[in-house]
Each structure stands twice: as structure tokens, then as C-alpha cells.
Amino acid sequence: MSLLRPFSTALSRDPAVIADQTAAIADVAPSAVRLPAVRTADGAQTTDVIRGPALGSNGNARAEPVIAIAHDYLTQRGGAERVVLAMLRAFPNAKLYTTLYDPDGTFPEFRGADIIVSPLNRIGALRRNHRLALPLLAVASSRMHIPADVVIASSSGWAHGFRSSGRMIVYCHTPARWLYLNEEYLGGVTGPSLKRAVLSLLKPALARWDGRAAARADRYLANATEVRERIRRVYGREAPVIFPPHSVDTHGAQEAVPGLEEFASGSEYFLLVSRLLPYKNVAEAIEAFRNNIGRRLVVVGAGPMRDSLLQDLPDNVRLVSGVSDAELRWLYSGSAALIAPAHEDLGLTVLEAAAWGKPTVALRAGGYLDTIIDGVTGCFFPTPSADAIRSAVNEFRSEKWDAEVIRGHAATFSEHRFAAALAAQVREVLPAALSLPVKGAHLETTDSSG
Numbered sequence: 481m482s483l484l485r486p487f488s489t490a491l492s493r494d495p496a497v498i499a500d501q502t503a504a505i506a507d508v509a510p511s512a513v514r515l516p517a518v519r520t521a522d523g524a525q526t527t528d529v530i531r532g533p534a535l536g537s538n539g540n541a542r543a544e545p546v547i548a549i550a551h552d553y554l555t556q557r558g559g560a561e562r563v564v565l566a567m568l569r570a571f572p573n574a575k576l577y578t579t580l581y582d583p584d585g586t587f588p589e590f591r592g593a594d595i596i597v598s599p600l601n602r603i604g605a606l607r608r609n610h611r612l613a614l615p616l617l618a619v620a621s622s623r624m625h626i627p628a629d630v631v632i633a634s635s636s637g638w639a640h641g642f643r644s645s646g647r648m649i650v651y652c653h654t655p656a657r658w659l660y661l662n663e664e665y666l667g668g669v670t671g672p673s674l675k676r677a678v679l680s681l682l683k684p685a686l687a688r689w690d691g692r693a694a695a696r697a698d699r700y701l702a703n704a705t706e707v708r709e710r711i712r713r714v715y716g717r718e719a720p721v722i723f724p725p726h727s728v729d730t731h732g733a734q735e736a737v738p739g740l741e742e743f744a745s746g747s748e749y750f751l752l753v754s755r756l757l758p759y760k761n762v763a764e765a766i767e768a769f770r771n772n773i774g775r776r777l778v779v780v781g782a783g784p785m786r787d788s789l790l791q792d793l794p795d796n797v798r799l800v801s802g803v804s805d806a807e808l809r810w811l812y813s814g815s816a817a818l819i820a821p822a823h824e825d826l827g828l829t830v831l832e833a834a835a836w837g838k839p840t841v842a843l844r845a846g847g848y849l850d851t852i853i854d855g856v857t858g859c860f861f862p863t864p865s866a867d868a869i870r871s872a873v874n875e876f877r878s879e880k881w882d883a884e885v886i887r888g889h890a891a892t893f894s895e896h897r898f899a900a901a902l903a904a905q906v907r908e909v910l911p912a913a914l915s916l917p918v919k920g921a922h923l924e925t926t927d928s929s930g
Contacts, residue, residue: 580598652701756783778815
């Protein structure tokens with residue numbers, strides 16, 4: 481496997497163009513079936529492979545290139561996992577390869593996918609907490625072999641290391657944070673710690689493995705401008721940017737979050753949707769609302785910091801975990817704005833909020849510079865400190881924002897555009913894939929501008 485050729489898609493802000501770019505995306509299949517004896521990627525008999533109906537399959541046999549999708553692990557609900565769902569809808573016959581799969585920990589739509597897992601998935605503790613598998617994931621990833629003509633690897637550190645007999649396109653959310661942004665990954669923890677010691681011990685070998693895996697890929701794609709620069713710096717190669725879609729259905733059912741009905745019915749509230757990790761700066765955002773009379777915050781997320789955050793939660797802040805899509809729609813629709821305090825590579829929650837016509841109050845850094853138009857779809861604060869966030873929140877005025885303009889901006893990050901851009905990449909690495917059907921994309925031409 482070798483290197484890449486660039487591809488880019490300019491995002492239009494013309495409302496007429498935006499309207500032409502929106503396309504209906506079919507729902508994934510609703511349920512999965514567990515077979516009693518199928519094979520993991522290493523060929524061993526197991527019950528840990530989940531085989532559901534092929535997404536979008538019409539049951540007809542077709543002679544076409546085999547496309548597969550790979551992802552690090554399916555153990556959480558985050559932006560990267562939503563991108564994988566969009567990939568599955570774009571390539572409805574693709575199998576999905578991953579090291580770990582926890583059906584209860586990630587989005588329920590994955591139950592309809594054909595998922596092949598590594599032998600690590602037999603260990604329940606690793607499915608429930610993928611961070612425990614860190615010393616084992618390089619070996620497990622190297623032993624994942626994917627029999628496909630083209631593999632689209634959604635990677636933040638591991639899936640780009642899966643092996644394949646065909647071409648490998650890496651859709652990179654970021655080079656591994658624990659290798660190249662380890663201080664950010666550690667969350668500013670100083671001094672000796674078990675986590676720091678383990679990372680220091682593993683880093684040299686993992687960096688060598690990561691570099692070799694990246695060099696094997698035929699093509700790298702970045703999900704944001706900052707990630708493109710990071711790929712250039714870490715791997716020394718170019719990566720065209722294909723922005724991920726927001727995949728939000730604003731017409732779907734809404735359900736009130738139990739226990740939040742009275743809180744949400746009062747004065748306006750801000751919303752923060754994030755994994756609860758140190759580098760996400762959720763604690764700083766919560767502190768910004770402490771004793772901030774008239775301002776309220778709802779935090780949606782799960783992660784290692786959940787218990788510590790709950791222990792000292794101000795009266796005007798609520799924290800909820802495990803919300804359904806219907807409940808999240810309810811929260812977005814009733815919010816005044818989104819708070820985005822982390823240095824994100826892209827930050828899909830900004831686009832989710834925009835799909836509801838909601839502005840974002842964000843850190844002026846990273847991917848938010850790609851997704852927010854200052855003064856039009858959101859505003860910025862300079863540093864992720866409680867004081868800076870509090871100042872921006874107190875200056876926020878709901879009546880300033882035009883919801884229709886914000887929705888129009890979100891439409892430029894449509895799933896249709898994303899599917900068409902990926903299809904064009906597949907065509908370039910494998911000409912035989914020209915006939916490959918992709919939902920939501922106009923495949924008769926390689927122009928994915930609308």
C-alpha cells in the first residue's frame with residue numbers, strides 16, 4: 481500500500497445551493513441477530529460477532545467491488561461513531577470491522593449492522609471500558625484482516641492498523657491523542673500517575689507501530705483543517721479535508737428527559753454535549769455557571785469524570801447520561817445555545833445545534849474555526865477558563881441570532897455531500913467501484929458539490 485492523491489469539496493454558503501445539497505438518507509436496519517457460531521477476524525469460533533441484516537440490502541446478488549468499513553471500537557456515543565453510521569448508510573452492503581463492540585454503550589443503530597470483532601471482544605471488562613485495552617490494541621488491530629477491495633477506516637488511533645488485501649482509505653479523526661497530544665489526553669494532570677507511567681512505557685513501541693500502519697494506507701483523509709495539519713506534521717503526508725456530516729433529524733420524535741421537565745420549562749438554558757474527559761473542559765464550563773444568577777446549564781454526557789462532577793454540581797446545572805436521540809432532540813430544541821469549551825478537532829455538536837437553528841458559544845480554536853461563522857452562527861471565547869466562558873455566556877443574547885441562517889449553514893455539512901465525497905475517493909483508488917451504489921450521493925458524476 482502506498483500514498484494518496486488530494487480531493488477537496490468547497491462548502492457553499494449560497495442558500496440556493498444549500499437547498500440542492502440536502503438529500504434524504506435511509507434509516508439503518510432496526511435489529512440484529514446473534515448467530516451461535518461465527519468467526520472473529522482471527523478465524524476462531526466465537527459468539528462475539530454480531531451479524532445483523534446488511535444495511536439497505538435488497539437481497540439481490542450483485543457482482544461489485546467489496547467495500548468494508550473499519551472503526552477503532554464501538555463502545556461509546558460520540559461524533560466519530562455517528563460518522564461511522566453515516567458511512568454505513570452511504571455503503572449499505574459494507575461489513576463493519578472493529579476491535580470491541582458494546583451494544584449498550586454505543587448507538588442502538590449499530591444493532592442493524594454486520595459487525596466483525598476482534599478476540600478482545602470476548603472480555604466483558606474491555607467492552608465496557610476500552611481504555612483498559614490500550615496495551616493490547618496494537619496487536620489486536622494488526623491481527624484484524626479484512627477481505628475487501630476497499631476499506632474505509634474511521635480512525636483515531638487503531639483502525640488504520642487493520643490489515644486488508646485491498647486498498648485502504650483512512651478517514652482520520654485525529655492521529656492518536658495518547659501518542660501525539662498526550663498532555664491534552666492526560667487532562668493537564670501533573671506529576672507521577674499510573675496513567676502517565678503506562679503511556680510512557682508503551683509510547684515508543686506504539687509510535688513505531690502507528691507510523692508503520694499510517695505508511696501502509698493508500699490514502700489519508702482529514703475530518704478538519706486542524707487534523708490535516710496534524711497529519712502532515714506527524715506522518716509527513718497530505719490529507720484532503722472531507723468534513724463529516726451532522727446527521728441530525730430535526731423532524732424525529734422528541735421525548736422529555738425524566739426529571740428535567742420542570743428545569744427545562746423555566747428560563748432559557750444552555751446545553752453542553754460531550755464525553756466527560758479532562759480535555760473536554762466540562763468542569764470549567766460548569767464552574768462558569770456557578771453562582772451565575774439567571775443562567776442555567778444542562779450537560780449531556782458520560783465518562784470517567786461523571787461521578788466527580790456530580791459531587792459538586794451547582795443548583796443551576798444538571799448532568800444527564802445515556803439520553804436517547806429523542807431526548808437529545810428535546811434538549812436541543814428547547815436550548816438557547818450550545819456551549820463548546822473543548823479544543824476539538826471538529827466538534828459535530830456545533831453542527832447538530834445549528835441544524836436546530838441554535839448558535840454556539842465556543843472556544844476560539846480547532847475545528848470550531850471550520851464550523852462556526854463568528855457573529856452569524858455563533859461566538860467565541862478566547863480561553864477554556866471559567867471566567868472566559870462566564871463572560872461570553874453573560875454577553876449572549878438570544879434575540880440576536882437568525883435561526884434560518886444558522887440552519888442553512890448546517891445544511892452545507894449534509895450527509896449527502898459526505899457520502900458523495902467518500903464515493904469519489906473510492907472511485908479514485910479502485911476504478912472498478914464506479915458502479916458502486918451509495919445512498920444519498922449522485923454517483924453518475926464525481927462532482928459532489930450538489
